[in-house]
Amino acid sequence: MAILETRQLNKHFGGLHVTGNVDFALQPGEMHCLIGPNGAGKSTFFKLILGEHLPDSGAILYDGEEITRAKPFERIRKGISVKFQVPGIFKELSVQQNLTIALQHHVAPEILQEEIDRLLAFLKLSQDRKQLAGNLSHGQKQWLEIGMAVALKPRLLLLDEPTAGMTPDETFATGEMLQELNREGMTLLAVEHDMAFVRQIAHQVTVLHFGKIFAQGTIDEITADERVAAIYLGEVDA
Amino acid sequence: MSSASRFTSILKLIEGPQTLGKGPKFWSGFSVVLLAACAYPAFADSYDVGNNVYFFNWLFMAMGLSLIWGYGGALSFGQTAFFGVAGYAYGVLTINLGDAYGLTLLSLVLAVGLSALFAAILGYFLFFGRISGVFLGIVTLSVTLVLERFMAQTAGPEWAIGKARLNGFNGMGAMPSLTIPWPGGNIVLYPDVTLYYVTLALLLVCYLGLRILVNSRFGNVIVAIRENPMRAEMLGYDVRKYQLATFVIGSALAGLSGVLYTSWGNYITPASMGMTAASLPIVWVAVGGRTDLTTTIIGTLAVLMVFQSLTIYGSQYALIVMGTLLVITVLIAPRGIVIALISPFMRRKSKLEGER
Numbered sequence: 001m002a003i004l005e006t007r008q009l010n011k012h013f014g015g016l017h018v019t020g021n022v023d024f025a026l027q028p029g030e031m032h033c034l035i036g037p038n039g040a041g042k043s044t045f046f047k048l049i050l051g052e053h054l055p056d057s058g059a060i061l062y063d064g065e066e067i068t069r070a071k072p073f074e075r076i077r078k079g080i081s082v083k084f085q086v087p088g089i090f091k092e093l094s095v096q097q098n099l100t101i102a103l104q105h106h107v108a109p110e111i112l113q114e115e116i117d118r119l120l121a122f123l124k125l126s127q128d129r130k131q132l133a134g135n136l137s138h139g140q141k142q143w144l145e146i147g148m149a150v151a152l153k154p155r156l157l158l159l160d161e162p163t164a165g166m167t168p169d170e171t172f173a174t175g176e177m178l179q180e181l182n183r184e185g186m187t188l189l190a191v192e193h194d195m196a197f198v199r200q201i202a203h204q205v206t207v208l209h210f211g212k213i214f215a216q217g218t219i220d221e222i223t224a225d226e227r228v229a230a231i232y233l234g235e236v237d238a
Numbered sequence: 239m240s241s242a243s244r245f246t247s248i249l250k251l252i253e254g255p256q257t258l259g260k261g262p263k264f265w266s267g268f269s270v271v272l273l274a275a276c277a278y279p280a281f282a283d284s285y286d287v288g289n290n291v292y293f294f295n296w297l298f299m300a301m302g303l304s305l306i307w308g309y310g311g312a313l314s315f316g317q318t319a320f321f322g323v324a325g326y327a328y329g330v331l332t333i334n335l336g337d338a339y340g341l342t343l344l345s346l347v348l349a350v351g352l353s354a355l356f357a358a359i360l361g362y363f364l365f366f367g368r369i370s371g372v373f374l375g376i377v378t379l380s381v382t383l384v385l386e387r388f389m390a391q392t393a394g395p396e397w398a399i400g401k402a403r404l405n406g407f408n409g410m411g412a413m414p415s416l417t418i419p420w421p422g423g424n425i426v427l428y429p430d431v432t433l434y435y436v437t438l439a440l441l442l443v444c445y446l447g448l449r450i451l452v453n454s455r456f457g458n459v460i461v462a463i464r465e466n467p468m469r470a471e472m473l474g475y476d477v478r479k480y481q482l483a484t485f486v487i488g489s490a491l492a493g494l495s496g497v498l499y500t501s502w503g504n505y506i507t508p509a510s511m512g513m514t515a516a517s518l519p520i521v522w523v524a525v526g527g528r529t530d531l532t533t534t535i536i537g538t539l540a541v542l543m544v545f546q547s548l549t550i551y552g553s554q555y556a557l558i559v560m561g562t563l564l565v566i567t568v569l570i571a572p573r574g575i576v577i578a579l580i581s582p583f584m585r586r587k588s589k590l591e592g593e594r
Contacts, residue, residue: 050472076474088472090465097255101462102473104455109247145469152474 001064003028003156003187009058018044020211031188033198036208037232042191051075081154085161087141091134098133102151123147139170159190163197175200254453258530279431288429293542294437295498300522300538302491308528310484311464316378317492317519319385322511324353324493325500329413333402337414346497353493354486361485365478382511389508409507416501448531460484521564527574537576
């Protein structure tokens, strides 16, 4: 059974159809990338999955259970977690506190510190635990947020452009982090522009265009598809 | 966990990331200030001591606003609404029930409870309706102004609850002071040395209790909501419930101020919920440093004392100074003047810790 499934999902803002009849299924253990030109509806699709927007019609199922109208925090409690595009961290709080807040509601107080140390090591932030999160470098902020998302021990992790603004080295290191999480059993769905990164991590790729699924397959199949190249050059209409 | 070790782990929260001041230095300074406050009545005229309880009365409201605004990030302009509701409720209850058998203490609890209930109802619509930012300020300000207008038109004899006349703009008076039943004669808390110690003790309990609250898991979540509500929600927290709980606690503290003030002066007027009254708490906590309980208290006391001494020359004049003070704070030290003054020391200290 798919861990995440959307059925005929629709969302429009006024006359603009940003998500049109999307049927999408994500298998457990998969690392899946969502690509598409600007305005393809990738972010809206994410917001629908998270409950930030409610769809006009269609259904969203998580692990076979319908969550179409569930509140965002209820979806998180079921095992979905997210890393936003712009780092969503608590800037005025220390790195340690950022992780504490992510961990405290499901980790017993006795092992909280142990868990924080483990995450800090994983994120390569052990030296910066007392630093205010707002003082970290951009790449470190992205990692901290990935850490907060992972702290919830989700079964499904959504990542909206996780490497935006990172150096090539940081991007590669991020890919390795995500692969490690995937090996531990986490399913990942990422919106991403950086094709080298997509090639590094993705098992499957879905191309969105004008709110519809345009193509699906492995990265090699997608890059070989001339129609996909054409939509990035603006040569295919909806 | 045994109850004893649970108690110690709760006590440990008295220091933490959400409160400035920790370690032996801070607590020895704290003890000196507390001892000085305890010793003060021995060196002053008891009439002055009773008068100066006035300053303590407002600190509960200031701490409540620090919790809602400084920690929770929700600018409530309505602290005076809860102050007024509790103050009038105390008046109506005690005038009807009298001061025997500890009924004034029951009235205190009921009046504060009523303001908390009012905050819960208002807060439900605000936070579950996802009203935030400047709109929260506008709605809460409107509520306090509506209450002021309403109470102002209750001058006629038809506006009475039981024996208690509301009295419109003239204000309601002649309610009994808080009275503690005691073997061998009730202790009436007139503005005097006894009231001073009782209020000081209440203040101490609220201050330490709030320190524990803001350093607890609950406190972690409310500062997280201040920093980034969407992230907090996406960590699985029902942000609305936390905001509502914070609002109710902070507003109930304003209610406590209202009861103490009404009992202290045996008087409350609609003006206590008006525009001027509503804006002053914002000045107190902004000037001191709203994101910390201790700086809020220091700032509030300092501003109140300056305000009182200026009022001698005319209250309008004093208000202009308060407005100027707020503008200067926002421009020069947006996090608060007390925080700006102590932050060089804090920074040096944390740098030293980093080098070690």
